[in-house]
Amino acid sequence: MIPVKIYCACGQKYAFEVEPREGWMPMPVACPACKRDGTADANRFLAEALRAKTQPLPPPSVNTLLNSVQASLAPHLVDALKDAVAQELAAQRRQLLAAQQSAAAELTELAKRLEAVQTPLLERLRAYEQRVTELEKDLADQSKENRELLKLKIEMLREKIQTERTASRISFN
Ligand SMILES: [Zn+2]
Known part of the structure; x- marks a missing residue:
């Protein structure tokens, strides 16, 4: 009925x-x-x-939504929208690159300090791990942009710890 x-x-x-x-x-x-x-x-x-x-209406896909937005906008506004998206992506790439450089610089600084005073391996590892713990604590209450940088630093430190551990195993054998 x-x-x-x-x-x-x-x-x-x-x-x-x-x-x-x-x-x-x-x-x-x-x-x-x-x-x-x-x-x-x-x-x-x-x-x-x-x-x-x-013909039940399917849930609108992102493309459908984009198309409907484009259809309702004047062509010059669509171009402006695309430019804005492209610029946003470029800005994010620049930010990430800067974050990478800053993280690498900090790690190099820490490694130099430890090596300058010929800190024994175990203490070096402890220092790196201490720094990871500090960064993880920071990570918990940071804004999103900073979180990306902190995650990057933690990742780099973990790699450094891994490298040092591997190097030490090779030298002990
Ligand atoms: Zn009538």
């Missing part, structure tokens, strides 16, 4: 439920106020209702 609502030309609204026969009204309907034939209106309503039923 499909609920049908008709808004008659006379201003009367009426509604009923019907079991369509092959998509059409199985019998004529008329406005209860002015007796005007409502069958054609009812058939249009049924066609729309059945189309919506057999």
